Amino acid sequence: xxxxxxxxxxxxxxxxxxxxxxxxxxxxxxxxxxxxxxxxxxxxxxxxxxxxxxxxxxxxxxxxxxxxxxxxxxxxxxxxxxxxxxxxxxxxxxxxxxxxxxxxxxxxxxxxxxxxxxxxxxxxxxxxxxxxxxxxxxxxxxxxxxxxxxxxxxxxxxxxxxxxxxxxxxxxxxxxxxxxxxxxxxxxxxxxxxxxxxxxxxxxxxxxxxxxxxxxxxxxxxxxxxxxxxxxxxxxxxxxxxxxxxxxxxxxxxxxxxxxxxxx
Numbered sequence: 001x002x003x004x005x006x007x008x009x010x011x012x013x014x015x016x017x018x019x020x021x022x023x024x025x026x027x028x029x030x031x032x033x034x035x036x037x038x039x040x041x042x043x044x045x046x047x048x049x050x051x052x053x054x055x056x057x058x059x060x061x062x063x064x065x066x067x068x069x070x071x072x073x074x075x076x077x078x079x080x081x082x083x084x085x086x087x088x089x090x091x092x093x094x095x096x097x098x099x100x101x102x103x104x105x106x107x108x109x110x111x112x113x114x115x116x117x118x119x120x121x122x123x124x125x126x127x128x129x130x131x132x133x134x135x136x137x138x139x140x141x142x143x144x145x146x147x148x149x150x151x152x153x154x155x156x157x158x159x160x161x162x163x164x165x166x167x168x169x170x171x172x173x174x175x176x177x178x179x180x181x182x183x184x185x186x187x188x189x190x191x192x193x194x195x196x197x198x199x200x201x202x203x204x205x206x207x208x209x210x211x212x213x214x215x216x217x218x219x220x221x222x223x224x225x226x227x228x229x230x231x232x233x234x235x236x237x238x239x240x241x242x243x244x245x246x247x248x249x250x251x252x253x254x255x256x257x258x259x260x261x262x263x264x
Contacts, residue, residue: 043063045193052178072195082170083108085188086158087112087155096148105158112253127159128155128160134153202260227241
């Protein structure tokens, strides 16, 4: 008589074990077959050109961390550029951050270029921890305080870029419009799928000194002068010269300056 109760036979792996246990002794049982692993598709250039900052960030992180890819940037280079990207986003709203946030941005930029201010770095990490605690309660905060909280979280993302790369995750950016984010990503990373080759013959003493001055002092108004110096050195790359002469805003971590200075 059917009582309405159906005995469950278990998963396919347990059924396979019971069947094998009847056939062979326990010490001769083979290991169960490994579960099927579904690999996520790799990003393509269409993902980079889609115009969505979050998709572009995921694209860079996947290229740097997926073992199936061959990326021209190493994970430490990507970590450095992520730090500088978040700092550049924070500088677009430079009138809003607090003094502690500005100090943290300056510390992160200094550390990205090899600085060793330990006390400043400890202070920046404490600020990042407090900012992440505050952003979890942002929707309960008064509306006029939310921009400051989001900007502090942006600075915290710059401090903790190594965590995001290790977790294969780059946090999104708030309060900065999409067009500025896309422009800054292209400024810092270029096109990851079509990197521009910079010849060593172009890196003359004048070009290197001028590039170092622009990167250190944030003197991006001298980029056209750098373009003239590159032309004098024999540069005929349209992508390089267009990057120097274009009127769009530049940022620290520029792919051209890094290539000329050997910073990735």
